[in-house]
Amino acid sequence: MNRILVVGASAAGLAAAETLRREGYDGTITLVGDEPHLPYDRPPLSKQLLSSEWDAGRLDLRTADDLAALGLDLRLGAEAVRLELAEYTVHLADGSKVPYDGLVIATGVRPRRLPGEGAHVLRTLDDALTLRDRLGPGRRLVVVGAGFLGAEAAAVAWRFGARVTLLEPAPVPLAHAVGTEVGQVLSRAHRDRGVDLRCGVRVTEVTEDGVMLDGGELVEADEVLVAIGSSPNTEWLDDSGLTVGDGVVCDEYCEAAKNVYAAGDVARWYNPLFGTSMRIEHRTNAAEQGMAVARNLLRASSGEARKPFAPVPYFWSDQYDMKVQAHGFLRGHDEVAVVDGDLAKRRFLAVYRTGDRVSGVLAVGMPPRAVRQWRTAIASGAEWHETVPAEASASTEPKESVVEAMVAVVTPRAGRERC
Structure with a gap:
């Protein structure tokens, strides 16, 4: 195996490239990234960078000298647009073709958007810097989506002195992930600080004056941040022959096809520890999976037994x-x-x-x-x-009917619910 191509130059892709070198691989490693920046860390975008605690340079995962020491064929600002499995080739947007013997797909995700123009999203360094420049005391910010990303951004904006409205379609934010009781606890942290958290409301479009709710109410804003989840970047794999379904579908070794592996936010793999297929959008998983994929790729090429990727996923969030x-x-x-x-x-x-x-x-x-x-x-x-402990297990979250009674506090205006 003389040529390994890594598509995606963020945490997972960089971890794969570094691990290949650490494991002794001395062939060509081409690292392709669609952003012009050196690989950088994304979790601080909604925390330390947005709050101005860090400058942009502090997000770099490695210095230019560190990357040079890896001896990479580094291609930044280069988007992959097509994979030809039979030809062992990836086509880039500039018309060039990159051949490979082994391929690591680490193209991540992109933010989902709403109809209309002018809303911010928060995925890239440029996204965060643009939003940071528009926040300040008295500015009206509407955040659509009260998941972890939206909640973190709302907390930072509140610290700026902005007037924050947080809109969430579910009765209780994050209940689908962490449970109703825990979701309510996290919700109260916003309300206690004067953030206008509205649950059970659905935004239909972004307008020049704010956002429009499905009941016809306009929620006015100077800035709008849309944080309603992400979609895996897999369009460039259409007609490639790979199985794609909410990510690149892989086995327990993170292999999608012969000598083709996926890592990070874009990978949907079978985790034998939990006995289910999962796709994890967290920084720690991206790095660990990038390392695991690199090792499995090398093991496969040398005839060694590969190891299933069976981690205990981990994530963290800072809010207030x-x-x-x-x-x-x-x-x-x-x-x-x-x-x-x-x-x-x-x-x-x-x-x-x-x-x-x-x-x-x-x-x-x-x-x-x-x-x-x-x-x-x-x-x-x-x-x-x-x-x-039995006493802890006995005091679990309420049954659904009780939960609904607790959270369905409806005000007369447009069926708005406050959680």
Whole structure:
């Protein structure tokens, strides 16, 4: 294997390239990225960079000298537009063709948008710098989407002195991921600071004056940030022969086809630890998966046994004075139990059950050592009834009918709900 091509020059792609060199690969590594910038870290975009705590240079994952030492064929500002599997070739937007013996797809995701013009999104360095320049005391910011990205941006804007309205279509933000009770706790952090959090509302379009709700109400704004999720960058793989379905579909080794692997936000792979296919949009997973893919690619070429990629996913979020950290696969859980701390004080540790297993843990304001044992339980496939105290398991989140009664506080204006 003399030529390895890595498409995507962010955390996953860079980790793959570095691991190839670290493992002794001395062939050609071509690293292609569609942005003109050197590889940089994305999580600080909605936190330290947006708040002006960091300047843009601090986001660089490696210096120019570090990248030069890797001996890469580095092609920045170059977009991949087509893959020809039979020809072992990737076509770039400038008309050039890049041949390969092994391919790593790490093209990430792009933000979903709403109809209309003028809204911000927050995915790239340029996105964050543009939004930062438009925030300030008294400015009216509407954030559409109260997931982690939208919540982080709302918290930063509030610190700027902006007047923030946070719009969310679900009855409780993040309930699908972290559970209703935990979602309500995170929601109260916004309300306590005067952020106008509105739940159960749907935005139909962005206008020059703000955003329009489906009931006809105009929510006025000086700036609008759309944070309604992302779509995997897979269009360039159309008609390539790869299986694509909410990401590049891979096996447990992250292989999508012979000598073709995927890593990072764009990869949907089978995680044998949880017995399910998943696509994870978190920084830690991107780096770990990039390393795993590089090693499996080299093992396959040398006839060695590959290793399944079976991590315990991890993510974190900083909102106001809250540090949120989570391990495991929380989506689709069957039960949540608070085993330490107090929800009302926004200092707690909650564990999640899927089937008969401990599948996740989420902590707010807790020290890392409090979380460590639960991560170990997740990794070992610990059974719920043998791990979670019975008294904690008995005090799980309310049944759906009770939850609806708790959150369905409807005001007379356009059916607005406050969570």
